[in-house]
Amino acid sequence: MEWICLDRDDPFTQLRHSANRAAGGLGIGLSLVKSLIDMHGGHVGVASDGLDAGSTFTVELPVPALPAPVPAAAATPPPAAAPAGRRVMVVEDNPDGLEALLALLELMGYSVAGAEDGPAALALAARFDPEIVLLDLGLPGMDGYEVATALRADPARVGLVLVALTGWGAEQDRARTAEAGFDHHLTKPVDPDMLESFLSQVCTGLA
Numbered sequence: 001m002e003w004i005c006l007d008r009d010d011p012f013t014q015l016r017h018s019a020n021r022a023a024g025g026l027g028i029g030l031s032l033v034k035s036l037i038d039m040h041g042g043h044v045g046v047a048s049d050g051l052d053a054g055s056t057f058t059v060e061l062p063v064p065a066l067p068a069p070v071p072a073a074a075a076t077p078p079p080a081a082a083p084a085g086r087r088v089m090v091v092e093d094n095p096d097g098l099e100a101l102l103a104l105l106e107l108m109g110y111s112v113a114g115a116e117d118g119p120a121a122l123a124l125a126a127r128f129d130p131e132i133v134l135l136d137l138g139l140p141g142m143d144g145y146e147v148a149t150a151l152r153a154d155p156a157r158v159g160l161v162l163v164a165l166t167g168w169g170a171e172q173d174r175a176r177t178a179e180a181g182f183d184h185h186l187t188k189p190v191d192p193d194m195l196e197s198f199l200s201q202v203c204t205g206l207a
Contacts, residue, residue, distance in 0.1 A: 037061070086203050089130035090114045091121040091147065092165070093139050101134070108196050118142025122150055130160065131206060132199065134186075137166040137177070145180045152181040161202055165190065 037044045042061040048054065088110045092098040098114045105112045113128040115121040118139050125133070133151065137144035144164065151157050161184070164177040169187035177185045186198070 033059075085111065086132070086206070087111045087113070087128060087130045088132045088134065088199070089121070089124060089128055090165075091116075091118075091133065091135045091139065091144070093117060093136060104192055104195070105199075108199070110199070118144075118147040118150075121147050125151060125154075125157065129156075132161045132163065132202060134163050134165045135182075137164060137168060145176070148177075148180045148182055159206070161206070163202075 034044050037059060040061055042059065044060075045058045047056045047058075088105050090098060090101050090105070090112065092101060092114065093116050095116065098116060102112045102114050113124055113130070115124045119142060121133075121135070135144045135147060139147065144166070148162055148164075151160060151162065162182045163184045163186060164182045165186050165188060166173070166177075167188045169185070174185045184198075184202070186195070
């Protein structure tokens with residue numbers, strides 16, 4: 001069975017077929033291809049050396065012009081990289097949340113360490129000597145306020161930046177964290193881009 005493309009009024013027709021070439025299908029495939037190619041401003045052609053010699057179908061499509069390159073001066077500047085060696089400690093009692101936040105901070109270029117409760121955080125601070133602490137408030141046993149008070153009372157932690165990282169974001173919650181010695185208050189969930197920009201600003205202010 002063979003099909004040939006005609007005009008729009010008679011888009012296809014079936015030639016005479018032999019007994020071993022039973023007719024099948026509507027035969028509009030080539031016509032549909034031609035219509036689609038025409039809609040895109042292209043051309044489709046077919047060539048054959050004759051019966052049983054096979055056919056070659058060629059599709060030509062126009063290539064759209066590439067957009068002009070953006071000048072280097074107009075390109076969006078990359079976010080500021082984390083200063084080398086800046087140490088960030090995360091205190092979070094949810095293991096999955098802690099792991100995810102540590103991984104994110106590592107990708108940003110920070111040196112990180114994490115603890116899941118207050119006593120572990122105080123012990124880790126003595127070893128890790130963090131410059132920034134992201135501290136959850138709702139910790140079991142020793143809550144975030146108590147941890148903040150203990151860190152502020154440690155003379156070795158002078159200059160430490162304490163950041164409350166909590167689901168509590170009302171005005172009274174922010175006032176309480178400020179009274180407890182926190183420098184900043186972030187509400188969960190924190191947008192990664194916002195966190196990166198925030199930490200970059202904090203690091204700029206560190207000695």
